[in-house]
Amino acid sequence: SQADAAANCIKGDRKAPYTLGWANIYSVPTWMKQTQGTIEAEVEQLKKEGLVDKLVVTDAQGDSNVQIQQIQSMIDADVDAIILIAGSSTAPARVLADACAKGIAIINFDSLVDSNDVTAKVNTDSAQWGEQATKFMIDALGGKGKILILNGPAGVSVSDDRRAGGEALLKANPDIQILAETNTAYNVAPAQEAVTSLLFANPEIDGILSFGGALSAGAVLALDKQGREQVPITGENARQFLELWKEKGLKSWATMQPNWLGAFAAYTAVQALEGKDVPAFVKVPLPIIDNSNIDEYLARAKDFPADGYIYSPYDRELFAKLLAQQ
Amino acid sequence: MSDTSLASQSGTALYLAIQRKRNIGVRSLFLVVLAFLVAYGVLFPGLFTATGFAKFTQSWFPLALVAMAQAILMLTGGISLAIGALVSLGAVVAATTMTGPLGVTGGTLLVCVVGLGIGAATGLIVVKLRLPAIVVTLAGSFIIAGAALLVLPRPGGAIPDWLSNSLAGNTPAAFGVLVVIVLAWKLYLATPLGLSLYAAGEHPVGAYRSGVPVDAARIAAYAISGLLCTGAGLFVAAQTGSGDPIIGNSFTLNSIAAAVLGGIGFLGGQGTMRGALAGSLLLSLMISVMFFLGFTPVAQYVAQGLIIIGAVALPQFRMRAK
Amino acid sequence: MSISDAGILSRSRIRTIVTSRPFLTFAIVALVWIVASFVSRGFGAYGHLRYLVELAAVIGIVAAGQTFVVIAGGIDLSVAAIVTVAAVGLPLFAIDADPTGLTPILAVLAMTTVIGLVNGLGVALLRVHPMIMTLAMATFLQGLLIIIAGGSAVTASNPLVSWVGNARPFGVPAGILVWVVVSVVVLVVMHATPFGARLFAMGAGPLAAKLSGVPIATTTMAVYGISGFMAGLAGIIVLGMNGQGYVGIGDPYLLASIAAVVLGGTSILGGLGTYAGSIPGAILLVTITALITVVNASPGWRSILFGTLILVLLLLSGREAARR
Amino acid sequence: MSAPILAARGVSKGFFGNPVLRSVSIELMPGRVHALLGENGAGKSTLINLLSGALRPDSGTIEIDGQAVGHHSPSEARRAGIAVVQQELSLTSSLSIAENIGLGAYPRRHGLVDYGALAARAGAACDLVGLHEPLATPVGDLSLGRRQMVEIAKALYRKPRVLILDEPTSSLSATETRILTGLLERLRAEGVAILYISHRLEEVMRLCQHVTVLKDGTCTADRSLEGVNAAGLVRLMVGRDPGDLFPHWTSTRTADTAIAISGFSAGAMQDVALDIKAGEVLGIGGLVGQGQEDLLLGLYGAIPAKVASATVNGAPGLPANVPDANRRGLAYVPADRKREGLHLIHPIITNLMLPAFARMPALKLRSRSAERETAMRLATQFAIKGDLGRAAQALSGGNQQKVALAKWMPHDPSVLLLNDPTRGVDVETKREIYNMLSGFAASGKAVILLSSDTPELVHLCDRVAVVREGKIATVLDHGELSEEAIVAAAMGAEREREAA
Ligand SMILES: Nc1ncnc2c1ncn2[C@@H]1O[C@H](COP(=O)(O)OP(=O)(O)OP(=O)(O)O)[C@@H](O)[C@H]1O
Ligand SMILES: Nc1ncnc2c1ncn2[C@@H]1O[C@H](COP(=O)(O)OP(=O)(O)OP(=O)(O)O)[C@@H](O)[C@H]1O
Ligand SMILES: [Mg+2]
Ligand SMILES: [Mg+2]
Secondary structure (H helix, E strand, O other): OOOOOOOOOOOOOOOOOEEEEEEEOOOOOHHHHHHHHHHHHHHHHHHHOOOEEEEEEEEOOOOHHHHHHHHHHHHHOOOOEEEEOOOOOOOOHHHHHHHHHOOOEEEEEOOOOOOOOOOEEEEOOHHHHHHHHHHHHHHHOOOOEEEEEEEOOOOOHHHHHHHHHHHHHHHHOOOEEEEEEEEOOOOHHHHHHHHHHHHHHOOOOOEEEEOOHHHHHHHHHHHHHOOOOOOOEEEEOEHHHHHHHHHHOOOEEEEOOOOOHHHHHHHHHHHHHOOOOOOOEEEOOOOOEOOOOHHHHHHOHHHOOOOOEOOOOOOHHHHHHHHHOO | OHHHHHHOOOHHHHHHHHHHHHOHHHHHHHHHHHHHHHHHHHHOHHHHOHHHHHHHHHHHHHHHHHHHHHHHHHHOOOOOOOHHHHHHHHHHHHHHHOOOOOHHHHHHHHHHHHHHHHHHHHHHHHHHOOOOHHHHHHHHHHHHHHHHHHHOOOOEOOOOHHHHHHHHOOOOHHHHHHHHHHHHHHHHHOOHHHHHHHHHHHOHHHHHHOOOOHHHHHHHHHHHHHHHHHHHHHHHHHHHOOEOOOOOOOHHHHHHHHHHHOOOOOOOOOOOHHHHHHHHHHHHHHHHHHHHOOOOHHHHHHHHHHHHHHHHHHHHHHHHHO | OOHHHHHHHHHHHHHHHHOOHHHHHHHHHHHHHHHHHHHOOOOOOHHHHHHHHHHHHHHHHHHHHHHHHHHOOOOOOOHHHHHHHHHHHHHHHOOOOOOOOHHHHHHHHHHHHHHHHHHHHHHHOOOOOHHHHHHHHHHHHHHHHHHHOOOOOOOOOOHHHHHHHHOOHHHOOHHHHHHHHHHHHHHHHHHHOHHHHHHHHHHHOHHHHHHOOOOHHHHHHHHHHHHHHHHHHHHHHHHHHHOOOOOOOOOOHHHHHHHHHHHOOOOOOOOOOOHHHHHHHHHHHHHHHHHHHHOOOOHHHHHHHHHHHHHHHHHHHOOOOOOO | OOOOOEEEEEEEEEEOOEEEEEEEEEEEOOOOEEEEEEOOOOOHHHHHHHHOOOOOOOEEEEEEOOEEEOOOOHHHHHHOOEEEEOOOOOOOOOOEHHHHHHOOOOOEEOOEEOHHHHHHHHHHHHHHHOOOOOOOOEHHHOOHHHHHHHHHHHHHHOOOOEEEEEOOOOOOOHHHHHHHHHHHHHHHHOOOEEEEEOOOHHHHHHHOOEEEEEEOOEEEEEEEOOOOOHHHHHHHHHOOOOOOOOOOOOOOOOOOEEEEEEEEEEOOEEEEEEEEEOOOEEEEEOOOOOOHHHHHHHHOOOOOOEOOEEEEOOEEOOOOOHHHHHHOOEEEEOOOHHHHHOOOOOEHHHHHHHHHHHHOOOOOOOOHHHHHHHHHHHHHHOOOOOOOOOEHHHOOHHHHHHHHHHOOHHHOOOEEEEEOOOOOOOHHHHHHHHHHHHHHHHOOOEEEEEOOOHHHHHHHOOEEEEEEOOEEEEEEEHHHOOHHHHHHHHHHHHHHHHHO
């Protein structure tokens, strides 16, 4: 019941306990499932605190058009907040504007929309991801060498942003020669296939600049299977990749899209509804995995699905700090 | 005597009688759809406000169009796996041209030409080279998707606000457009070429011997289908205010599901457009109804499967019970 | 039979073989390989070709089931989901008491076969169109995946699975050996048993087949059961090749299996065709994909090139004979 | 007489190098009904396709009004006033009667189909052929015979100068045939040139003035029919003296029950009781589409059937499904051979072996040589012409029918359910089939013969059950059988109504 709420969008008579809507784009992949797990855990907590009443979950089955329809249904049902992973960076903009106009809090995380009609966006920085990965690769090769670049699917913003983040550094280091570049789904099998073909076409490879953990795992498997020596490779916190890293003694670096972004988004939504100041963009720093802390991650591996992601630990304190930082 | 009684039957009476007969096959589907519509209205009374109706019809609109696009082809005994890619292409062409020098008119025209052109080209390949439609359009889907990526490599572009607001704002304009499209389809079916569609699909050889321009009817069907797809793309672009080169992907399977749900057969010449439209409406309604019933994702998947099978199997049971 | 008769017979037989669709598709595969090895460095290397065939084995095994279904007049849109369910579900069946890892494999194959049988049940008894039935089944399986995916924290440490995915007895990848066995069995069942003949009859006209005494319902169920079994087998091999199953691992195999079947000359309308065509069809698809990967072009152009290549190859091999 | 409207001069046509027509000539005169006769596969339909532009001749010319036409196509033929009633129905089931009749020649107004004009013209055509169903009825809802009438109305709708009919009566009832005969007489009087193909020679005798006979693709006779009798016609066709068409009838009926049913209902048939003995030929007659087919299908386990009591070959109960029926010695030969009897895209040998494949253990290895041997034997026994490895599509209609019948013989069925087995079959083949049937009955087996060909019922059957509106109206014993008696029984209801 904040007439002049501190945060964007929120209007009207909104009192705890709140109804949260979680507009997922596709709930089947393991990353999504883990993320949903963090959201549910957080909501349980918030329910105990009397702040949340209900969590409504939709699954757009990967279809942006369905997601728009489901967000519309959330507006029709007048939920208090919508937590959103966008299926397209542009498509939901107009329906979100409607939601915002109706005073619904919108917290967008992971895949972001190009729209300002949201209460807050919560995410790591894809460009920074790309930049840091590229920097590691250049350093690992001493500024000179031949590399493959593995991208996620074409036409998807996240994939594009990560790649673009590394572009400046690659331009600045002309001795890094890009042998070939691929786009595949963020999955092990297609990456392994593509890299295998590229291995045969390129007898000399010094490094693999990968912008996704499953892609990295696929590349490592490809090298291993073809009896080629492992090369420096960038990656992500996919459990399979981290285990391969240890097993093959890779020279590697990884970052992550922490699954607790989901919990954090739910937490942020309630904070905003409660009238707390919420920055329009909460930049979550990228946790880094390297040889210094890989063992810590692997020690916790058994708590995570085999095809899942080992995310960094989180708690309310971290959330509060992140919200306060800007 | 009966001579005069038959001869004096007016054209309108005959036309209307034919249309009534064509409802028989889809009656039970209409009932299922009606049940869902009622359920939706009960769960969400806001449906009966202008805005509620507008928003609902907007989410149905593109699916309705692609269901029609698929149904036309299936009536000729064809099929398309390139529907989704064509929708994407329509969307990115619209989003990259309308705010440029071409303007809304030029952009719309270009979208139409692209749809008609690609559709006709596909039709020519399938019909004249006698290649299986399913693989030609599978290959075509890669080519068209590639073209969409070339036009707009990542989501972006823009549609003028006024266009978005008038097509996908708070007025049921989309429903109006749909009505116009359905009327245009009726009009097409009332032309000799349009009516030939059924004969060309069911008995190409017999139709040819009766003097029907079979090839022309089939190629025209592909062209119209292409136009409907890029048109759906234009609408999606307007609805979202922008373009996305992969926005249409899921329309391919959904269009087939809607058409088959609506009673369109795979062998050509079986089924009606009203059935396909009802099928698409059911698919669209299902999403909203399941939301208001509070289904979890797992329940959504299971219920969706059951509803689709049920809608197809029920009429069969009723028929067998008779 | 006189000697000259025998000569004529064998010459005409050679002509039928050479002009047959499977042979044509094989010839096209060879042609693409030869051209590609000139155009792209390393393409023609033995190891690469061996890898391509290994990849094709997975598509080929899924396509084996798909060929059965298509010839019998249906289509199976649930194969991708079944491959995924097999790959993701296998660790759930792990039993400590069985060090060979055979039990989980048998359990998964039994499960996927039952999934296929349910498809067949819907098609044969509920008279639901195959596309709708199998699409709905794929949707069900998505729901199932939400429940089982990541449900256990166990890695797939099944010795038999990783053997199938990685071992190379006699220098030939185990996956290829499995494919060879599958191919032989499938070809024999398809062309040398009454069961195979019933499939062709059902695909060419279910009503005439029914009135001739073909047990439609049981045969339909068997066909979809086989397709489920094959997709399960493919899921196990894919799991072995990638070390870890994940949701979406089966996705590429839906369109690939259909394309392999049709490129191999089987009529999508049913009643005509052979698995002998699907085999080179699968190799062809994998080859084109590999070729596109090594071409340096933007994603848009690659996609266009891929589609164009399929279209051209279809032109060479895929004319549909006039029906009706 | 005046000049021919349509003529073929020395046309030849082959398929895949097999000559089907060799230098055939024919002239169609206005005001004359011209019969085209020949055995199954003689090339009659092919000649018609050449005349109507559906096929192009390999050599020779087609002339219209004395002018050779270069590129003859169906639409051009239509403009020249040539209309064809094809042997194979090719109507569109989801379109209405009116829309089917006008197909390819719709009246237009402002670019649209003019439904008013269509209603008038299609209605007039329907009246001519006595088709009284509403014009809006989808053709899919009509029985085979009614569809054939739609096909004829479709030809009349085009106001033809030349009307070509390819076996139009094969699925027509006696009444419908009478209407057609009257109609053709009228058209002839109006100066239309008519080409008429039929395997029913009485019709030809009654209707036609001139005959062309084809044998193996060559023209063996082209003469006036004046002074020619039925035997003479057959002689023209087969080149030798014909024997009797029907075998001499003797009852071979035994006391053993083959099938006994009571309270039987299936499809349109309600509450039927029948007792069929071994060695008997039981005819099923009646107007087309009264439910006769459902009786056969219900007995065969192909459609759901209810029964109060039933005995089939000594065992109680009806067959549960087709395989069960086959196991219990039943075999069924459908009327619609293209859809129900054969797989046209499959080789003849595969079609012949299908019932065997259906009954063999599913995974037993096949023996190609044994299959070939069986198929060859059947082909010889039934005089099936054509390479066994070729698709059944390439067979003429009559030969297809023989395949549909022959394929059951290896199973030695004890009850044969026949649905119009001689439809579209030439006289010689008919004779063969009739001989087989009586031989079959003589060997102590039962035959149920559903037929639209009334003479067939009269000459072959021990008894004929006449079906009317889903019930057995009358059962006539052999002694009471005559065409009139059967037609009277079939028409019973209408008679009563007229009397009232
Ligand atoms: N009237 C019909 N029209 C079209 N197809 C049919 C018809 N009747 C049966 N079929 C086909 O046959 C299939 C199975 O039919 P049905 O269950 O009656 O067979 P059946 O002989 O009873 O088999 P079984 O004995 O194994 O149960 C259907 O799925 C359908 O494809
Ligand atoms: N499209 C075709 N392809 C190959 N052979 C054909 C084709 N059409 C007809 N034939 C062959 O041509 C011959 C003549 O066939 P046609 O149909 O003209 O015979 P018909 O005299 O009409 O016989 P019926 O009395 O049985 O109708 C047959 O042997 C048939 O096998
Ligand atoms: Mg003929
Ligand atoms: Mg059954």
